[in-house]
Amino acid sequence: MDVFDAIRAYRPCASFLNQPIPPEKLKRVLSAVRLAPSQQNLQPWRFVVVQDDERKRLLAQASSRGKLIAAAPSVVVAFAVEEDIPVTIGGYISAYPLDVAVAIDHLQLAATAEGLGTNWLIEFNEQKVRSVLHVPEGIHPIAVIPIGYPAEGNGSSAAAGGQGRKSPDEVIAYDQFPW
Numbered sequence: 620m621d622v623f624d625a626i627r628a629y630r631p632c633a634s635f636l637n638q639p640i641p642p643e644k645l646k647r648v649l650s651a652v653r654l655a656p657s658q659q660n661l662q663p664w665r666f667v668v669v670q671d672d673e674r675k676r677l678l679a680q681a682s683s684r685g686k687l688i689a690a691a692p693s694v695v696v697a698f699a700v701e702e703d704i705p706v707t708i709g710g711y712i713s714a715y716p717l718d719v720a721v722a723i724d725h726l727q728l729a730a731t732a733e734g735l736g737t738n739w740l741i742e743f744n745e746q747k748v749r750s751v752l753h754v755p756e757g758i759h760p761i762a763v764i765p766i767g768y769p770a771e772g773n774g775s776s777a778a779a780g781g782q783g784r785k786s787p788d789e790v791i792a793y794d795q796f797p798w
């Protein structure tokens with residue numbers, strides 16, 4: 620599957636099969652996050668892969684999407700590292716959420732290419748996540764990404780491309796801002 624196929628096929632996964640991910644497959648998917656670009660190559664991210672059932676159960680209690688978290692064979696929690704956080708972009712925003720988001724996108728596309736489904740959850744209680752995963756000071760959870768084989772009708776689907784998205788004319792312009 621090339622990158623355009625993966626982009627078109629990606630769909631947030633709403634339910635997972637009760638089937639573990641082979642370690643080599645998961646390793647290939649995780650290798651994509653390490654290769655993501657970041658501002659000044661600071662790589663201000665860390666990823667904790669939660670697979671232990673009891674830890675997953677506790678993590679699920681930290682989110683209103685707990686059922687999805689508990690059902691996934693693996694759950695990747697993405698973190699930003701405060702000491703690596705650059706000051707501003709354009710004088711109004713720090714780069715680190717963008718850096719971590721780029722790495723998460725790499726992860727999701729790599730997972731899609733491997734036939735796996737993922738979702739991207741920002742609905743979580745930070746303190747609970749910190750406590751369950753023993754997160755040290757200065758490190759901040761940014762996203763919870765359940766990952767696994769999609770149940771039939773969910774996850775990657777070739778029919779997904781473009782549905783519910785704005786048209787090119789609504790979001791892309793040339794030479795000047797036309798809207």
Ligand SMILES: Cc1cc2nc3c(=O)[nH]c(=O)nc-3n(C[C@H](O)[C@H](O)[C@H](O)COP(=O)(O)O)c2cc1C
Pocket residue numbers: 629630631684738739740741742782783
């Ligand atoms: C930054 C970001 C945060 C998201 N947070 C959540 C979330 O907390 N819960 C959830 O169910 N989906 C979440 N999603 C998934 C989006 O809701 C989903 O990608 C969007 O609605 C498009 O869905 P579609 O591809 O099925 O049209 C998130 C996606 C992104 C990119």
